[in-house]
Amino acid sequence: MAKWVFKSVFVCFLDLSTLLKMDIKCCGILISLMFVWTGLVIGPVVTVLISVGNSAVVIGLWPAHLIWTYYCVAKTKRLGWVLKIALLVSLPVPLILWPIVANIGSLLGGIGYGFFAPLIATFEAIGESITCKIYHCFTDGCISTLKRSCTVVRDFTDFCFHSYFSYMDELSEEIYPDEKPIEVKLSKLPSCILVSLLAIPVDVPLITALALWKSPFMLFRGWKRLLEDLIGREGPFLETVCVPFAGLAIFLWPLAVVGSVVASFFSSFALALYSGVVVHQEDSFRMGLAYILAAISIFDEYTNDLLDMREGSCFMRPKYRRNMISSGGLDSKKLIEQRKEKEKEGSHSLKLVSHGSRTLKQAIQQYTPMQVWGWLFKSCEVNGRILLREGFIDVKDIEECIVKGDCKKLGIKLPAWSILQCLLASAQSDSLGLLISDEVELTKSNWPKDKVFEWFLAPLLVIKEQIKTLQLGEDEEISLRKLIMCYKNERPEEWDNTGFPSTDTVRRAQLQAVIRRLQGIVGSFSRVPTFRRRFKNLVKVLYLEAIQTGLIAETDGGSSKAGNRNRHQCAKGDKNNTDDDGEQNEQSSRDGDSIV
Structure with missing residues (x-):
């Protein structure tokens, strides 16, 4: 076995030396120097940035976490009295361990990220298009790793400052009359x-x-x-x-x-x-x-x-x-027989997967979580520009998100509308999965093999089938733009004066249930650390769009006028909206369907 291991390492050095056009001895010396460079220069700086930054956040917010956790657990009605008392008694253990675990994890994560991230980037410098490969082996990945380490601290801060308090606020919310508390x-x-x-x-x-x-x-x-x-x-x-x-x-x-x-x-x-x-x-x-x-x-x-x-x-x-x-x-013979039958049915595909067939990998392109994440924000940008021009996004919500950091309202409604656009397009085209764009269809066979994404994507397929059975008309789809952006959608009576085409209360209740469930899904993944950072960047793009289109003037009066225009657009009836701008709204809706 040792002979095979040394032989494999020799083959690795041979491949790398061929790309660098040098002998194996020089290639080994170069790799050793790159390890020293990343391990002694870049690694310690990244480790200090991540460990010190995350530790400062944890220690600084620990008193607030302690007080607010006890307050929300004591206030919540989702837990019975016995379970609540047990949690209040046992809470000091996780609250005391949290700073210790977070600091140790940040230190280890900083060491690993600071060492391997620039090292991987240096090996990317040996491609065919790179001329001075040896120079790029030492320079590539240094600045980008330092920037990404600061991004890691920022995302961790967002999780501790926003996501954690959001979870606690949800725990302390009022429960429905028919909902039973969890009791021991x-x-x-x-x-x-x-x-x-x-x-x-x-x-x-x-x-x-x-x-x-x-x-x-x-x-x-x-x-x-x-x-x-x-x-x-x-x-x-x-x-x-x-x-x-x-x-x-x-x-x-x-x-x-x-x-x-x-x-x-x-x-x-x-x-x-x-x-x-x-x-x-x-x-x-x-x-x-x-x-x-x-x-x-x-x-x-x-x-x-x-x-x-x-x-x-x-x-x-x-x-x-x-x-x-x-x-x-x-x-258990029955269990073994069932497994053998399953293996016979999928023996060909299992064989291909186990042997890593390139043909199968080319036929089924596996998408990564970052690709799906990017498609979502691209969709929010496209639909956000459309909704901003049509007056369904209040300019004051954009300003509050940028200045005060309050993105709760816009951060739920805009992604929910973008996902609804995707579900409408997928239902109309009889897609087996979700039509992310005109060329990409996300199904169970090619979506990211990640449990977290499966928790979010699987319910969307169920909602898509529900929308498909409702068979919405074009006028109803156009009306949903205003309803999802300007209303709470908690009771069917809220749509009485909105000009919604259907008067069927059951149909309205079903659509409102779909909207509420979409907003709940968006609320869940809005707590992911990277969401807040990327959404704030998206809001900045919408802010620039509002300035270019004249919705925001340089004076406060102009901004107030733009805000009044937005609120008026949300308040007026859908009938006038479809009569005056129906063709424009329909075309904008189709433009927004091209991505998510």
Whole structure:
């Protein structure tokens, strides 16, 4: 195995030396100098920026987080009295650990980012179009890494200052009359605690022992896969720029194996403590004891699938849910037969994926989260310009977002309208997914394989089918522009004097429910750290657009006049709007459909 590893590293240096047009010895010296440059010069500066900046934010906001967290938990009606008291008593533990964990994480993240980010950028300087490659190997990525480190601190500040308080405000909001608070029954607590205490000495040692037992398999299977990719120039070795780092991954793979064993040890505590949750949910002490044994089987089966080992588990899996089919590990023939049938159906596609077929990768282009994120903001920019010209965006909202930083209203309504435009276009075209643009269709086969994005994209497909069944007319789609931007859309009666074409209260309630759900989805991903920074940049673009179109004058009077014009546009009836500007609105709506 060591011979193969050294051979793979030799091939990596050979590829890089061919691009740099120098011998392997000089190439090795150059790489060593680049490691020293990034590790001793750029890395420490980036580490100080990220660690000191994030630590200052955490320590400075910690008193506010402490006070506001206690206030919101004490005020909320979403939690029952028992659970609320338990949280108030246990809150000091996470609140005290938060600065420690955040500071250590910022330090480690700053070290890793400051070292690898400029190093990756230097290897991008060896392309065919670069003339002085050696010079760019040392200069590229330095300034950009320093700028991005400042961006990291800014996004972290937005999360701590805006997103966290937004979560707490949502927790303390009033609940609906038919909504029941989350409560923990005192009669079940003794059995829950007892089962959890019994689970820790059973699950933690056995799961850790399983992780240690399978770590050699993970080590050699990982090396085998990396060497196969190296020989076939697949996976991380597909791009020449990534070849040195892929070679480094062969050396660092044992660290990944050690990290997985440590992660398994800590995750075993979570699996053990979940037995108490099972007792509370199923109201059965016996079900909790059954889960203690089932957790070992679940972990064993999951790791077998991950390492491509034998199916199932040799440990028994008793029934720990009332509506669950009991499974006895390898004795469950029905489960194995079902898996074999699934493998036969998708054996061809699984084979292509496992072997990293280039043909399959070219046929199915996998989009990244950053691409989808970029499409959303591009759509908000296009639709924002249209809505601003038509008077559906109040200029005062733009000014408040820039001056005061209050983007809550505009930051929800504009993305919700942009996503609604995408859903309308997708429903009209009978698309299987979402029509992001005229050339791009986002489906389950090509959207980002990221759990967070699946949480947001999967509900949008459901809403698209709901819109498709409603079969909206063109006049209704045009009216929705004003309704989503200028109204709260909480009751069907709000649309009585808006000129909405349909008088069916059920249809209105369905559309308002769609709008509220879209606004809820937007409210969720508006708490993502990068959202606020990118949306404020978008608002600055709209502000410049308002100045160029004359909606904002240099004097305060002109700005007030523009604001009155916007409010008048939102207040007047849709009938006059469609009579005077119907053709223009329809054309603008179609222009906005080209992106998201």
